[in-house]
Amino acid sequence: MSLVTAMDVDTSIDVRSPEYPVLLRSFYDKIFPFTAYYDWLNGCQPTPTKLFQNREFSFTIGNDIYIRYQSFKDADALKAEFLRLCPGKIDIGAVYTTRPRDKKSVLPSAFQPTEKELVFDIDMTDYDEIRTCCQGGDICARCWKFMVVAMKIVHAALVEDFGFRHIMWVYSGRRGVHCWVSDERARRLTNEGRRAVVGYLEVIRGGASQERKVHLPAQLHPHLARSFGIIKEYFSELILIEQDVLRRSDGWAKVLKLFSDEDVRRELRAAWAEDDEQASLDRWDTLDSVLAKVANQRKNKKSGNLALTKRDIVFQYTYPRLDDKVSTAMNHLLKSPFCVHPKTGRVCVPIASDQFDEFDPLAVPTVHQLLAELQANPQQPGQTSLRPYLKIFQDFVAGIRRDQRTIKEGAQR
């Protein structure tokens, strides 16, 4: 996507170095898209509304100073504060009944969250028990595909089932994605409504002591049937070939535990243990033949269950894993788009919803790279490698503006 790839730039960022805030200040001053950002949070209204003025911002300064409940009267005041504090991280919270900065001077009952975008947070650490390529904070092109599948499935449900139109996906700067649904109806969802959407999307359930985390009925709900279609496109390549989850014994032992049927377990263990190093594709074929064999012996009795278990395993290894706490509480904070990730230096850029497959997290520009580009070409701050991402953001905001106009015209008529 960009001419200068991340590999050309020193990506080791020292957030404690005295230069880092200076770097951030130039970024906020010259590159951060304040106009579109303000329009987005102000619902594209011509003058500042409560939507913007009663919105909570929170800042992380330096390494560990955390300031909550900040709010601003307009775009200029917001930008001035960004430049003054040079926050390393910016979080966006809810819109409240009074201005968050007045929180201390009003009764708690007069300070209640009234609306916020419906948000989702998908983090690669929740995939640690299934991915084999990286752990923790690291990602690579192989495990990023989990995010691609997740975005496709959640996006389809939000658009087709819930009818939302203003959805923005954002790279979190390191190992995950965020989703912001800005439709008025989504913003006004109660916590109960948010729980409903999350429950509707959630399939993987259970903690570290619950091996089998997916139990779906024989008849798949339309959302799950559609999701299964998406999953099947990726399962072989992602799980069997690239992640190769069944190759090693600790990997296939996990899958073995998902079958409650003793015959299947015994047969599968015997077959898989024959070879220490076998490609997952071959092991999966073995699984198919073992299931067929056991089903045959049963003569249809209960054999349907075996096929369902296999289907649920495919779900367990591929279906999105959501961090539900972020979505279900209206006042929960989420990192702002166009923040700079303090560990990687990468900008949290939007991802176009028709380019999920094409997006490459490792090609996202870093703040160092952008400022170097700006230095080389100071006359044109809009021409850095951030440009395609700015375009995605502006298109998203333009969509909200169009809707706003339609509503207004409708009201005038």
Add this chain to the structure above:
Amino acid sequence: MVHDHTPHYQTKYSQRLNFYQAPPESTVKVEDVELWALERLQVLKSLESALIRFKTEDDIRQAVEPTLHQYLPLASNHNRRAPLAAERRKDHISHFVLRLAFSKTAESRAWFLRFETALFRLRFAATDFQERQTFIEGLPNFRLHLVSAARKEALAAELRAASSLAVTKSFDSEGFFEVDFEQVADLVQRRQVFLRAGKAYLPLSDQGVLVINEFKRRLEQGLQMAAKALNRMDEDDRLAPILDNLSSQQVSMEYQSKSTNGQITAADVDKEVHHFPPCMRHLQGTLAEQGHMRHSGRIQYGLFLKGIGVSIEEAMVYWRRAFRHLSDDKFQKEYAYNIRHMYGLEGKRTNYSPYSCNKIITSNHPGPGDNHGCPFRHFSKEQLVTSLQQQKLGEEDVGSITELSDQGHCQLACTRHFEITHRARLPTTGASIAVERIIHPNQYYDQSVALVTKE
């Protein structure tokens, strides 16, 4: 301008079911007020415990039936012998008194809303078709938007896929209606309804869900209004003590930990493990093994430790040692705040109480990589059996515990676990052993400690 068509008071009771839209107008004796409200509270409490213990509606109904019959009978119009008006008046008045008593705090409002809705659901299900229809048609501001035959035909495949077996069988004769998905949030959450572009499509046979949700929505508003009214009512010295007494009844159900601050040092914690309930043993073990624990586990375990008497200073030492892979700097920056927060020293400065079984079982289910929760609810059978065996429980004992947890009786399973692991110390009364039912991890701990000190 909005016109309110509901009357100011409800005086007539032509229907068995009641949305409690208007307060009662009748003179009531103060003694009756308190007695009736207390009796209704008995019903709500028995519903609470039934909802924890049972899963199917039939089981729940059966568990509550005796209490309901004793304190709050509500006969149908077909029943000519029952004192219909008196029953319904008592139901109405007791609801409003409790509504006021429980409107004070957000917590008590949520509790009342949850179990009043459960009670309405139970009664709605027990009402016959005709009486239901009359009730629904009489509801103000409640209309269903029916789906045309052509639209139903166009969506047939999806509607079938999202429907229950019963609906699929009678699909051709079934009518459908559409509502905004927010109105049937519970069905959406369980994926039991078809959605298209923000609308939910339901069979007419499911309209009860909508009625129940509407009941809940209106009661929620009613509680908000009651909370405001309560502020203006402080002068009434006859009602106020009664309301206070009633609302304290629910609070007292929460277990209050007996230990006081500062008795247990960081070094003592691991020696106390034999008094811990299984959920806390599991968290302690995981922490020792991994040297790390996720947020929800830290809260569940950390508040429990606070409850057994670990002071904030000792808690800091304990967690610092437990997180052995971390540098001091990272620990101070990312975890110390969190621990101080639990002790009410940061943020909102709330002095948080240890979580009850109920809270652990019903809220914040563990996700991938999480270790919190209740072993009897959130472990696979295999894991549960393995962990019980590791505690040196015999096959028979393990079986008697999993038999209970299989049926969803988590707290009974935990109580059984207590009996088994404390068998040698427990006094036997005849054939059975008398142990108080476990409803709180700290109660498990306190009971276990009490047995040892008694010796």
